[in-house]
Amino acid sequence: MIRLANETDAEAILEIKKGIILSEETTKFFISSPDELEDDSENEREKIRTSREKGNLYAVYEADGEVVGFMVFFRYDMSRLHHAGAMGMGIKEGYTNQGAGTRLIEYLLDWAEQQDGLEKICLGVVSGNQRALNLYTRMGFVEEGRQKNQVKYEDGTYADDVLMAYYI
Structure with a gap:
């Protein structure tokens, strides 16, 4: 089930972010380092709170009674950019490759059309995250x-930031 986030979801969202950033398999999928x-x-x-007040998403x-994924979309504030915004998302390990990401994006696209x-919906994805690149x-x-x-990265290796967009 997908629903709008409320303030009580904050801890679960942070746990998802931690799980991705601190995992050896997925740490390179986020720009933030574990130290940050x-x-x-x-x-x-x-x-x-702010996203709701500004009309963002x-x-x-939710699966099995717990929050296992999140999606954020923030519309750009400046008038010349206000026709566009940026999105980001994360799925808890163990729930990836089961359609949660697809359903979250479908939810965003349906919302965006209204x-x-x-x-335009913009995003950046690390070049090594082939699963996300395929999905997008x-x-x-x-x-x-x-x-x-x-x-x-901390080990001296590099990745590209792939800039992608969806035109509504």
Whole structure:
């Protein structure tokens, strides 16, 4: 089930982020390093409050009675950019490859079509995250550019930041 996030979801969302960033298999999928991981549930609650007040989208995916995924979309504030916004998402390990990401994006796209003047959904994805790249491409996002070696990991290796967009 997908629903709008509420402030009580903050801890579960932080746990998902921690699970991704601290996992050896998925840590390179986020730009934040494990040392930069925010563990501030009040800050996360504020993000949820702010998104609602500004008319943005902050949704969660529930399975087995718990929050196992999240999706955020923030529309750009500046008038020349207000026709677009940026999205991000995360799925708890153990619930990946089961359609949660697809359903969250479908939810976002349905929501976006109802938003006045919204024309474009933007995202950045680390080049090594092939699972996400495949999902976004399958859902209709197109690559618009690539920032080469934009992400430098602690071990000295690099990844590109792949810039993608969906046109509503």
